[in-house]
Amino acid sequence: MTTDSPTKGRGVTFEDVRLPPWMTGLIGGVALVIVWWIVGLAWVTPTGLRPIPTPLEVVVTIAQTGWDFYAKNFAVTLAEAGIGYLWGNVLALLLAAVVLVVPRLESVAMQLAILTYCVPIVALGQIAVVLIGAPPIGQPSGTAIFLAALSVFFTTVVGALLGLKSADKSSLDVVTVYGGSKFTQLVKVRLIAALPAILNALQIAVPAAFLGAVLGEFFGKVEVGVGVIMVIAQQQLNAPQVWAIALLSGLVAMLGYVLVGFIARAIAPWSKGRS
Numbered sequence: 001m002t003t004d005s006p007t008k009g010r011g012v013t014f015e016d017v018r019l020p021p022w023m024t025g026l027i028g029g030v031a032l033v034i035v036w037w038i039v040g041l042a043w044v045t046p047t048g049l050r051p052i053p054t055p056l057e058v059v060v061t062i063a064q065t066g067w068d069f070y071a072k073n074f075a076v077t078l079a080e081a082g083i084g085y086l087w088g089n090v091l092a093l094l095l096a097a098v099v100l101v102v103p104r105l106e107s108v109a110m111q112l113a114i115l116t117y118c119v120p121i122v123a124l125g126q127i128a129v130v131l132i133g134a135p136p137i138g139q140p141s142g143t144a145i146f147l148a149a150l151s152v153f154f155t156t157v158v159g160a161l162l163g164l165k166s167a168d169k170s171s172l173d174v175v176t177v178y179g180g181s182k183f184t185q186l187v188k189v190r191l192i193a194a195l196p197a198i199l200n201a202l203q204i205a206v207p208a209a210f211l212g213a214v215l216g217e218f219f220g221k222v223e224v225g226v227g228v229i230m231v232i233a234q235q236q237l238n239a240p241q242v243w244a245i246a247l248l249s250g251l252v253a254m255l256g257y258v259l260v261g262f263i264a265r266a267i268a269p270w271s272k273g274r275s
Contacts, residue, residue: 084148144216159201
């Protein structure tokens, strides 16, 4: 006795076609570029300006400007984002650990984290400029570092607390039975259980830190940086340059996100199924 396949006799349908992920991404990218190109050519303001340059114009602008120009400015912004990323995440992880050891501080810690997330970053940027001041020429901006740290703080605090609270209760009880303290539970059980959530939070924080650093350069009265060259390009109504800087910024943030993702998979390979 034989059984017929469900698809036998009806041919291959669209639902049966399974493209590999890389091909799906490639098709989507090509389609996006085509739409961008058409809109860039079709959108013309009453004054005759095209606010959206074509992809070719953006590439030509990058080539004509030169990589040295972008490398010099992106290096400063990446330094600011990196320092802010480090400080913001370290403080967030320390706060989450303190909350687990002293649970009564959880409400205070969450209020502090929510406050840093809800207060408009424009207002905080202006305050930081007054308190920190302008940096020496060519040096990282303290305001940009501060906003980069602030941009990652909330995400990491929440992710770390959720991860630390996800520890197996039976494992925590075993530590308690053997005379272990809450600190022992934190080191022996909670950190291991929370590692995937913490690493995911650290990965999400990468683009946020870069964005915070760029925004900080808008307020920080700096001479070099991605925010500075973007403001100059806007003032000159240089649309291709603005788009070139924006696309390069997105590329840098994406590369940082992917890099931290690879590191996270190497440190906690079991987290692959949870992300």
